[in-house]
Amino acid sequence: MPKDQFPEAYEPAPELSELFRQYHEACEPPEAGANFMPVLWEKIEARQTVFTVFGRSSKALVTCALAASLMMGIYVAMPGKHINPFYTVSYVEALAVDQALQTAEYSEPVHADSLVDAQDAEFELL
Amino acid sequence: MLVEFDLIKRAQGGDSAAFNQIVLAYRKRILGTIARLISRVEDVEDVAQEVFLRLFFSLDQLRSPEVFETWLYRLTVNAAYDYLRKQRRRPESRMSDLSEQQVMMADAAASGKFDAEEQRKRRVRESVSSLLGAVSEEDRILLTLKEVEGLSLKDLEKIYKVKENALKVRLFRARHRVLRALGSTSPVER
Numbered sequence: 001m002p003k004d005q006f007p008e009a010y011e012p013a014p015e016l017s018e019l020f021r022q023y024h025e026a027c028e029p030p031e032a033g034a035n036f037m038p039v040l041w042e043k044i045e046a047r048q049t050v051f052t053v054f055g056r057s058s059k060a061l062v063t064c065a066l067a068a069s070l071m072m073g074i075y076v077a078m079p080g081k082h083i084n085p086f087y088t089v090s091y092v093e094a095l096a097v098d099q100a101l102q103t104a105e106y107s108e109p110v111h112a113d114s115l116v117d118a119q120d121a122e123f124e125l126l
Numbered sequence: 127m128l129v130e131f132d133l134i135k136r137a138q139g140g141d142s143a144a145f146n147q148i149v150l151a152y153r154k155r156i157l158g159t160i161a162r163l164i165s166r167v168e169d170v171e172d173v174a175q176e177v178f179l180r181l182f183f184s185l186d187q188l189r190s191p192e193v194f195e196t197w198l199y200r201l202t203v204n205a206a207y208d209y210l211r212k213q214r215r216r217p218e219s220r221m222s223d224l225s226e227q228q229v230m231m232a233d234a235a236a237s238g239k240f241d242a243e244e245q246r247k248r249r250v251r252e253s254v255s256s257l258l259g260a261v262s263e264e265d266r267i268l269l270t271l272k273e274v275e276g277l278s279l280k281d282l283e284k285i286y287k288v289k290e291n292a293l294k295v296r297l298f299r300a301r302h303r304v305l306r307a308l309g310s311t312s313p314v315e316r
Binding site for chain 2: 013015016019020022023024026027028029030031032033036039040043044051062092101116
C-alpha cells in the first residue's frame, strides 16, 4: 500500500495550513444588514403560509379519500345492489346446472356383439 | 453557549422574542462561518437567513438544548452545501453575476484605492476560493470547518455523526485532493 493511503502517516502540508490560516484572516465576518431580521421574518411567514396551504390541501384530500372509501364500502355491503344482470345465479348453481346438462347428454355406445352375447347367456340359463 | 437553555426552551414553545434573541446571538458567528464556506459575500446573508429559517421550523425537533450549537452548525453546513451544489449546477459566470464586492474591488484596484494589505487579502480569498472550487462540496466544507474554522475532530464527529477514524480518512483524502489542485495551479503570492 502506498504511503499516502495511511492517514496517520500523513503530515499536513505546511503550505496548505499557512494558506488556510491566511484565508481565515482574510475572511472577516460580514456585518448583517439592517434588513436581516425583517427579511428573515418575511421568509418565515411566507413559508408558514405555504405549509398552511399544503396542510389544508392534504387534510381536504384525506377527508375526500375517506369519504369515497366509506361510500364504496356501503355500496358494496348493500344487498342486491351489486348483482350483474348477466349472471343471475351463483357459481355453484351454474356448475350444478352445467353438470346436469352434461349428464343428460351422456349416452353409451351400443355394441351389437355385446347384445348377442347377452341373449346367448339368457338362453343358457333357461 | 451564547444563549441560556431557558431561551431555547422558550423559542421551542413558540416565543418569537426568544427566537429573535437566539438569532441575534448567533448571527455574527453564522455569517462568518458561511462567508468562509461559500466565499461569495453578497449571498452570505441569504444563506444565513436560510439557516435560521430551518432553525425556526425544526426547533421543536431538538430534544436537548445542550446540543444546540452542534445542531446549528449542522444546519449551517447543510445550507452551505445546498447553496454550493446549486452554484455548481450553473458554473457559467457572467458580468452580472459578479458580486458587488468583486465589482467594487475591481474598480478600486483599478483606481489604486486599495492598499497592499487589502489586495493581498483579496488574492488569498480568490486563491483559496478557486482551490476549494476544484474539489467537491463535501471536501470543501469539511476542510473549511477543520482547517479554517479550526473545529476539532470531536466537534466534527458530532456535526457529521461519523466516527473519528472515518473523519480522519475523509480529511486526509480531501487534503490530498486540494494539494493536487494546489500543485496544478500557480503558487499563491504571499
